[in-house]
Amino acid sequence: MMAGRRPSVSFSVAVFAVAAVFAVLPAMTVSYGLVWLFLVAVYLTLAVSYDIVGGTMGHMNLGHASFFGLGAYSTVILMNQGLSFWAAVALAVPVTVLFAALISYPFTRLTGAYFALGTFGLISLMNVLAHNLRDLTGGSGGISTPPGDRTVEAYYLAVIAAGATIALSRSIARSRFGLALRSIREDADTARAFGVPVDLYKCGALVISSAPAAFIGGVYAWKATYISPSSVFGLEIALSPIVMTMLGGSGTAAGPIVGVVFLTIAQELLWTRIPYLHLAMYGVIMVIIGLLMPGGIVRSRWFRRVMTRMGMSSRWMD
Amino acid sequence: MSVMLECKSLSVRFDGLAALSDVTFRVQEGDLFGVIGPNGAGKTTLFNVISGTLRPTSGEVYFQGRRISGLAPGRICRLGIAGTFQPVRPFASLSVFENVLVGACFGRDRRGASKDSERHAHEALRFVGLESKADRIAQDLTPAEKKRLEIARALATDPQVILLDEVLSGLTQVETTEILALVRRIQDKGITAMLIEHVMRVVMELCGTVLVLHHGARLAQGTPQEVMNNPEVIEAYLG
Numbered sequence: 001m002m003a004g005r006r007p008s009v010s011f012s013v014a015v016f017a018v019a020a021v022f023a024v025l026p027a028m029t030v031s032y033g034l035v036w037l038f039l040v041a042v043y044l045t046l047a048v049s050y051d052i053v054g055g056t057m058g059h060m061n062l063g064h065a066s067f068f069g070l071g072a073y074s075t076v077i078l079m080n081q082g083l084s085f086w087a088a089v090a091l092a093v094p095v096t097v098l099f100a101a102l103i104s105y106p107f108t109r110l111t112g113a114y115f116a117l118g119t120f121g122l123i124s125l126m127n128v129l130a131h132n133l134r135d136l137t138g139g140s141g142g143i144s145t146p147p148g149d150r151t152v153e154a155y156y157l158a159v160i161a162a163g164a165t166i167a168l169s170r171s172i173a174r175s176r177f178g179l180a181l182r183s184i185r186e187d188a189d190t191a192r193a194f195g196v197p198v199d200l201y202k203c204g205a206l207v208i209s210s211a212p213a214a215f216i217g218g219v220y221a222w223k224a225t226y227i228s229p230s231s232v233f234g235l236e237i238a239l240s241p242i243v244m245t246m247l248g249g250s251g252t253a254a255g256p257i258v259g260v261v262f263l264t265i266a267q268e269l270l271w272t273r274i275p276y277l278h279l280a281m282y283g284v285i286m287v288i289i290g291l292l293m294p295g296g297i298v299r300s301r302w303f304r305r306v307m308t309r310m311g312m313s314s315r316w317m318d
Numbered sequence: 319m320s321v322m323l324e325c326k327s328l329s330v331r332f333d334g335l336a337a338l339s340d341v342t343f344r345v346q347e348g349d350l351f352g353v354i355g356p357n358g359a360g361k362t363t364l365f366n367v368i369s370g371t372l373r374p375t376s377g378e379v380y381f382q383g384r385r386i387s388g389l390a391p392g393r394i395c396r397l398g399i400a401g402t403f404q405p406v407r408p409f410a411s412l413s414v415f416e417n418v419l420v421g422a423c424f425g426r427d428r429r430g431a432s433k434d435s436e437r438h439a440h441e442a443l444r445f446v447g448l449e450s451k452a453d454r455i456a457q458d459l460t461p462a463e464k465k466r467l468e469i470a471r472a473l474a475t476d477p478q479v480i481l482l483d484e485v486l487s488g489l490t491q492v493e494t495t496e497i498l499a500l501v502r503r504i505q506d507k508g509i510t511a512m513l514i515e516h517v518m519r520v521v522m523e524l525c526g527t528v529l530v531l532h533h534g535a536r537l538a539q540g541t542p543q544e545v546m547n548n549p550e551v552i553e554a555y556l557g
Contacts, residue, residue, distance in 0.1 A: 176424075176435075179416060179419060179420060179423060180423075180424065182411075182412055182416070183409050183412065183416075183420045185411075186409035186410055187409060187410075190403070190407045190409070191409075191420065191424075192371075192390075192391055192392055193370075193391045193392065193395060193401075194392070194395055194400070194420050194421050194424055194425040194471065194475065195392035195393075195395045195421075195424035195425040195426075196392065196424045197392065
């Protein structure tokens with residue numbers, strides 16, 4: 001809705017090329033590569049949906065993974081009741097969205113560090129519940145779906161989910177709703193004084209961001225065929241997408257995407273090339289990015305210059 | 319001339335400290351209504367009560383005969399009262415255009431077509447002379463431009479009353495003259511303006527009516543001439 005500059009042709013071509021590559025990959029790559037790309041798509045979905053609240057609205061939701069885990073558990077539990085995956089995930093998403101709606105009002109009262117810590121506590125709560133509601137969740141031993149190899153189907157679903165989440169986040173950014181979220185990020189009281197329905201939109205943003213996370217949680221569980229409290233409510237899945245988003249450039253359209261792609265590639269190269277020190281090197285890379293590009297990779301000058309030359313609209317980098 | 323805004327025995331207390339006590343006045347339609355007083359007199363508190371960001375401890379505010387005290391600030395904005403802040407509070411990382419667009423999208427009466435928001439935002443920017451800076455990030459503007467931006471954001475809500483809180487403070491002589499001309503043009507549009515100001519010359523020149531606050535209470539009200547010759551006012555300012 002803002003000044004209507006269209007993305008250049010070369011950029012649209014690049015998007016189609018990427019999509020085409022993703023579509024034919026399963027026919028060409030070994031299954032390891034496919035599993036890796038599946039995880040990239042899962043992280044992309046989580047990072048981009050996280051950034052609707054974390055970047056656009058400026059509320060760091062450290063508990064975003066609780067939606068992922070709830071979606072995963074709901075899907076598995078429903079599948080074990082005899083539902084097909086599709087029926088299960090079609091119920092798991094509304095269940096999670098309802099949960100998000102219920103917690104949204106009390107949690108969006110909080111701002112800044114209070115919001116971040118409050119939502120982080122949500123994951124611990126879910127973790128405790130998953131451990132203790134044994135009849136439902138299998139406790140710390142986890143829970144399995146009916147067996148099956150769904151690598152290729154899950155790969156396609158995850159890639160589609162990631163693409164749809166990016167499209168969703170873009171359309172929000174261009175809407176009045178997105179403008180309102182950014183005004184809330186800058187100064188909620190001033191936004192309120194100018195008629196922005198601050199409380200309603202804050203809840204709305206949290207609820208919307210929960211849906212992609214819940215869906216990808218269901219897909220993740222379906223593919224893994226087994227989940228446990230530590231695999232869906234663990235620190236890795238909770239913090240990685242957020243760290244990737246921040247290093248990529250939180251609040252920009254390309255930021256979460258660049259962050260996820262860059263850091264997953266870095267992770268992969270490091271642990272295959274530097275067997276003992278890969279985690280230390282990963283940490284060093286993150287520190288270096290943080291030092292040299294405090295606003296994230298996308299906001300750095302060289303990245304903007306390179307991407308602008310390649311025809312990317314500046315809209316993706318603001 | 320009809321009464322645009324009326325405050326009836328407004329009082330605001332913060333933990334026993336009276337920021338406003340029993341303030342009553344009327345603002346006529348089309349007037350440029352000045353509010354003056356020493357620091358801590360309650361001028362900004364008064365504006366906050368009118369705009370709804372602060373609830374009065376007692377007393378009421380009426381806008382065109384309708385009671386607005388107790389309504390949400392966004393509601394009051396849509397009814398037709400918008401303002402600027404001191405110190406300025408633009409949405410720092412948003413563009414100048416987006417800042418004004420927030421006012422045009424959310425601060426206007428809903429009956430207007432939403433498609434017109436962008437046009438209203440452009441009009442407001444043109445009116446204050448910031449059109450060429452529409453794509454700039456708000457925090458990169460000069461202090462004078464930020465004041466203009468705040469005025470544009472308020473104007474984009476299509477207000478009937480505009481609250482201008484020290485729009486001239488910290489400006490150079492030239493900038494002051496320009497903003498003064500802008501304030502006159504706002505008045506020419508038929509918008510009733512309330513102005514908090516420290517520069518006496520400005521108040522004397524511009525305002526039709528002046529309200530003097532002192533320690534939260536109404537000290538005097540009248541034409542600039544009457545107020546300036548009021549012995550109590552002279553006492554408060556010089557003593």
